[in-house]
Amino acid sequence: MSEKMDALYHNGTWSLVPRVQNTNVVDYKWVYRLKTDPNGQITGYKACLVAKGFHQQPRVDYHETFSPVVKPATIRTILSLAVTQKWPLRQLDVQNAFLHGDLQETVYMKQPPGFVDPTKPDHVCLLHKSLYGLKQAPRAWFTRLSIALQQLGFSGSRTDPSLFILNSNGTIVYVLVYENRMKTHKxxxxxxxxxxxxxxxxxxxxxGEHEMLYEGTIDQDPNGLANVLVKRFTNQEHGFLKEFEFVFKYKHENVLGLVGYSKEMDERIIVYEDASKGCLDSYLDDTSFTWIQRLKVCIDIARGLKFLHEGDVGQDVVIHRDIKSSNILLTMDWKAKIYGFKDAPNDDVVGLSACLDPSYYNKKDLTKESDIYSFGLVFFEILFGRMVFPQEKSGNKRMLDYLVKSVKSQSTRVEELVFEELKKHIVQKSFTIFRRIAIQCLHEKREERPTAGDVLEELQKALKFQEDYEERKAKLNSIYKKILDKVPISDKVSIYNILSEELLHEDDKLEYYPSKTVDEDYHSEPNDEDVEM
Structure with missing residues (x-):
């Protein structure tokens, strides 16, 4: 342990700083391993300091986590060329690779007991280099390696960023980068x-017909027992392999993450990270599911779709083909994760035909814009507090085609269908932006629909208006209350009316009312709603 700590100090992994109030401080864990020879005899002991990355908070101390993984086709191609051209092959191993990655985010970690600086016992570690366990560690390491190779004259391949090529003075060198820690648990x-x-x-x-999803726990050594989701396939070897290949390759904070798998006898199982709140469709009519939370869920979905549709470095474009509320899973802190990827060609329908992109019936294919259309339907479910196309057994059914046509033709005002609980809290500007982008997603012409990036940008605007409004409202209500508490009871109504008419922003809504001892006629005074319903 002392040797490991000396190496971390020498590497400049962190510096000690005073703890800042209201900041996230990541915990850590020492992981121990025995080194054995081929006969099983113990030859040494290993210790590794691992950060508890599951304590990290998205968009606070980490952002993107995706790190390129070399494509199998690239490996096969290079090996085939090496054999036919009789090229020499070399394999290099970078020890403690992740410890060399430079962090761009501000990440704090507790001082490890036994190694606490006696002169600064209350300080925390401000990380400069990545540690194993941090969510962005693979990406940080790959970025550092890419920069180093480019400085040596290598250039990244356009088709596979894990392939670096040096062509100098008639000599060609190919470098394939593979991080073996990307292996998952069995x-x-x-x-x-x-x-x-x-x-x-x-x-x-x-x-489902060929799959079942379970809540459960699993022993994730060295992190101990953890809550997970377990997907069990029935007679679906091909489906299991394709889904596993996908979730192994495409990693993003808004795509349900892979934990591991089990493949014994006839059982085929994929173990996913926990999403303890379950499916989004279970919360559409939940009155505690606030408008800000709903906006943030939509933003998470948009981020996930942007990642899938635009393709990160070394990643193909992915069309989900079945975006719906039941395929959006929620974590305990309301973070949304896209789930439900199916193995099918892009011209196959995997979801409800009633929720299908209408362009499919003419063009017979599904595209990124088809996902956007389905996303638009989720928008309206979020806004209306109910499924736009519930199952046959469900009551209060509203036909989807009627909904879409009436909203587009403006024969039905969207405001009339908004979930009643939300009407009390949505600020007009936030609602207007949300409604506009939702309707654009349902445009009959694919080329007129926004991209996932466009949707994300508009949703962030809607969230900003709502958050600013609620912050301003809280401050104003506090000010109004202090003012009204200092005036005689007989003057409260007149002062209140002056504040409402002269000082109140057009999007604000007073929540403080004078004492009920004032003339009850006061309570019948009109109070403008934030959204005109």
């Missing part, structure tokens, strides 16, 4: 059964 079937009570019905949160 769990025993027995461990998965224990964590799901032998796949009991009370742990099952979704049943």
């Amino acid at each position: 769990f025993s079937l027995e461990g998965v059964k224990q964590g799901t009570n032998n796949f009991s019905d009370d742990k099952c949160i979704f049943k």
Whole structure:
């Protein structure tokens, strides 16, 4: 442990700073391993300081986490060329690779006990280099390596950023970068059964024709027991392999993350990260699901779609083809994760035909714009507090085609359908932006629909208006209350009216009312709604 700490100090991994109030401080864990020889005899001991990345907060101490993974086709191509051209092959191993990555975000970590600076016991570690366990560690390491190779004259391949090429004086050098820590956990079937009570019905949160989803726990050494989601495939070897390949390759904070898998006997299981709140469709009519939370969920979905549609470095464009509320999972802190990727060609329909992009019937293919159309329907579900196309068994059914046509033709005002609880709190400017982008997503012409990036930008504007309004409202209400508390009861109504008419912003709404001992006629005074319903 002392040797490891000396190496971290020498590497300039962190500096000690006073703890800043209301900042996130990541915990850590020491991980121990025994080194053995081929005969199983212990030859040494290893210790590794690992940051507890699951304590990190998105958009606070980490942003993008995706790191390119070399494509199998690239490996096969280079190996084939090496064999036919009789090129020499070399393999290099970078020790403690992740410790060399430079952090761009501000990340704080607790001082490890036993190594606390006695002169600064209350300080925390401000990380300058990445540590194993941090969410952005793979990306930070790859960025550092890419810069170093480019300085040596290498250039990245356009088709695979994990391939670097140097062509100098008739000599060609190919460097393939692969991080073996990207390997995922293989769990025993027995461990998965224990964590799901032998796949009991009370742990099952979704049943499909060929798959089931369970809540459960799994032993994630060295992090211990963790809550997870377990997807069990039935007679779907190909579906299992394709989905596993996808979630292994495409990693993003708004795409449900892979934890591991189990493949024993006839069982095919993928273990996902926990999303303890379940599906979005269960919260559409939840009165505690605030407008700001709803906006943030939509922003998360937009970020996930932007990642899939625009393609990060070394990543193909992905069309989900089944964006709907039941395929959006929520974590305990209301963070949205896209789920439900299916193995099918892009001209195949995998979701409800009623929620399908209308352009499909003419062009017989699904595109990024088809996902945007489906996203537009989720917008209206968020706004209306109910499914726009519920199952046949559900009551209060509103046909989707009627909804879309009436909204587009303005024969029905969107405001009339808004979830009643939301009407009390949505600020007009936020609502207007949300409504406009939702309707644009449902445009009949694909080329007229916004991109996921456009949607994200507009939603962030809507959120900013709402947050500014609520912050301003809280301050104004506090000021009004202090003023009204200092005037005689007989003057409260007149002072209140002056404040309402002269000082109140057009988007604000007073929530403080004078004492009920004042003339009750006061309470019948009109109070402008934030959204004109």
